Amino acid sequence: MDHMSIFIPLAVNAAKALIVLIIGWYVAGALSALIKKRILANERIDDTIGGFAASIVRWLVLLVTLIAVLQLFGIEATSLVAVLGAGTLAIGLALQGTLSDIAAGVMLIIFRPYKVGQFVSIGGTSGTVKDLNIFVTELVTGDNVQIIMPNGQAWGAVITNFSAHPKRRLDLTFGIDYGDDADKAIQIILDTANADERVHKDPEPWVRLTNLGDSSVDLGVRLWCDAGDYWELKFHMLKSVKEAFDAGGISIPYPHQVEIQKSE
Known part of the structure; x- marks a missing residue:
């Protein structure tokens, strides 16, 4: 009986967590797509910002969803922040590549060495910029091959923009x-x-x-x-x-x- 009293709440919480994950995943995708669509429809805003902003919104919604799921299992947000604070150094070392990609993505948006739709060569890799999000830059070659390049690698490479001038x-x-x-x-x-x-x-x-x-x-x-x-x-x-x-x-x-x- 004691086992059942423990199992039933866990099963209920697991079901709730699964529902929250599904809803959060759907909301993240729908909201990011809506924001990107609205930005692309505005001629006064660069298309490159649309993909980047949509990417940020998507990951923020997923982060909030993760926190909500953890709270269903009794892990409070304040406790989670404390644990993350204690493990900042370890997390920073483990994710230094990812963090550098995020920082590079911000720099690419600020200085704008290339935009969506321009033909560029980044570190010897040539293609048309299809997307620039918070982590990677997506290129498409002339023969329609997809190339995914981490933003940190793109920012640290020599960039030749063949479409920068009219x-x-x-x-x-x-x-x-x-x-x-x-x-x-x-x-x-x-x-x-x-x-x-x-x-x-x-x-x-x-x-x-x-x-x-x-x-x-x-x-x-x-x-x-x-x-x-x-x-x-x-x-x-x-x-x-x-x-x-x-x-x-x-x-x-x-x-x-x-x-x-x-x-x-």
Whole structure:
């Protein structure tokens, strides 16, 4: 009978705890999703803040849920705080990586080296930023591969943001044969660039003879365009200049060596 009097309250508390956990988990997810949706709907607030704020709310609700569950088993919040206070050093050492990720996440939000939707390279890993939450940064590569990077690692790495500025410079090099007319080739490239509306007129297209290589005369090209047009413009210029060279009698030489024999 004594066993039953102990077991029944424990079973009741366990059932209550399970219900509280389910409700808390649902509320945490629903509330964080609502906050993220509201922030994303507001054009005056950066989308990056939405994911970060939603992440903070979710974990706070889960923490409150955990405290409520512990109280069902007779563990008071004040006692829990006292225990955590006594074990602060041990917890800090055990969770130093997690705590550094949280701190790094706050720094990333404050200084904003990248935002959701921008294409970046973090420590040599490239992708489009899909989410920045309290613990990790999520990237998606061009072939739709998900990359999860701890915020501490992201904050401590070299960050290259290809989308930070509205326009970019496209650098190309075209090699022509030593027997071709360099001025004619330069004019062909300029005409091709000026015919494309994506190429900015200010700064104007720049084409110069930049190198006398082993097998070719190299023409350097610098074009300014909107950041979103960078790759399509690059592919278009490579194809269009090749076709224009063919039509104009300008050859793109293969790497080769010339052997000269001297008579003795």
